Amino acid sequence: MPPPLRASSPALPDATAPTAEAAPLVSLRHLSKSYRRGAQVVPVLDDITLDIAAGDFVALMGPSGSGKSTLLNLIAGIDKPDSGELIVGGIDITQLGEGELADWRARNVGFIFQFYNLMPVLDAIENVELPLLLTNLSRAERRARCETALALVGLADRAKHFPNELSGGQQQRVAIARAIVTDPVLLICDEPTGDLDRQSAADVLKMLGELNATLGKTIVMVTHDPRAGDAARRTTYLDKGRLSGENPFAAHR
Numbered sequence: 001m002p003p004p005l006r007a008s009s010p011a012l013p014d015a016t017a018p019t020a021e022a023a024p025l026v027s028l029r030h031l032s033k034s035y036r037r038g039a040q041v042v043p044v045l046d047d048i049t050l051d052i053a054a055g056d057f058v059a060l061m062g063p064s065g066s067g068k069s070t071l072l073n074l075i076a077g078i079d080k081p082d083s084g085e086l087i088v089g090g091i092d093i094t095q096l097g098e099g100e101l102a103d104w105r106a107r108n109v110g111f112i113f114q115f116y117n118l119m120p121v122l123d124a125i126e127n128v129e130l131p132l133l134l135t136n137l138s139r140a141e142r143r144a145r146c147e148t149a150l151a152l153v154g155l156a157d158r159a160k161h162f163p164n165e166l167s168g169g170q171q172q173r174v175a176i177a178r179a180i181v182t183d184p185v186l187l188i189c190d191e192p193t194g195d196l197d198r199q200s201a202a203d204v205l206k207m208l209g210e211l212n213a214t215l216g217k218t219i220v221m222v223t224h225d226p227r228a229g230d231a232a233r234r235t236t237y238l239d240k241g242r243l244s245g246e247n248p249f250a251a252h253r
């Protein structure tokens with residue numbers, strides 16, 4: 001029997017269903033971020049303060065260009081803010097060097113992208129195995145974990161299929177298996193249903209909900225899809241780089 005994927009990572013505190021008392025897993029304090037294009041400075045995020053509890057499932061919504069992906073990249077440790085604190089599992093990740101940050105990401109964060117980002121020359125199980133190549137697990141242990149992850153997303157029978165032999169929904173499920181195979185506590189999803197038909201999108205959202213409810217994964221998901229927003233436990237809105245209590249989509253629903 002392959003080993004179970006644990007509900008928590010040893011690198012971060014236990015993720016359980018959020019409670020009123022739970023310490024935030026992710027804590028943003030006065031985060032600001034600009035991009036520089038030549039002499040021009042483009043402010044993108046302005047004084048963002050936000051807490052995300054362990055075990056939460058947050059949808060990040062807002063108009064195009066409002067800074068959602070930028071904020072997601074900061075939380076995931078892909079990019080750095082100009083100022084502010086960004087504490088994840090008790091560590092201010094803004095203070096980590098590039099190498100430390102890469103190591104921190106590999107141990108703590110699973111990524112799910114709009115266009116799956118699978119390697120076309122690798123079959124499903126080899127794609128799922130990729131993040132484990134950075135660990136010191138044996139080949140047998142890696143394979144066992146990959147089989148467990150593929151079984152969790154309902155694709156145990158597609159392990160030897162290449163991406164072009166899988167539907168879009170199945171490819172996204174392989175990507176989800178790849179994201180969870182290292183047992184990260186934090187799942188970062190950038191428009192995970194953006195390329196999917198309605199049914200496949202619903203399947204992927206159901207799967208994310210189950211990973212949140214049963215494995216305690218903390219999920220932060222950028223989405224334009226109101227149904228994806230409904231699948232989350234709560235929704236946070238960004239507007240012109242600032243957090244907004246208003247739902248800018250409300251008039252369109």
Ligand SMILES: Nc1ncnc2c1ncn2[C@@H]1O[C@H](COP(=O)(O)OP(=O)(O)OP(=O)(O)O)[C@@H](O)[C@H]1O
Nearest residue numbers: 035036037042044063064065066067068069070071
């Ligand atoms: N690397 C970059 N260099 C310069 N400007 C950037 C860079 N990345 C993003 N921006 C700018 O930052 C702003 C916010 O971009 P971001 O991708 O975070 O928005 P978004 O809310 O995710 O948009 P969308 O919903 O369209 O994906 C945009 O004006 C964008 O042009």
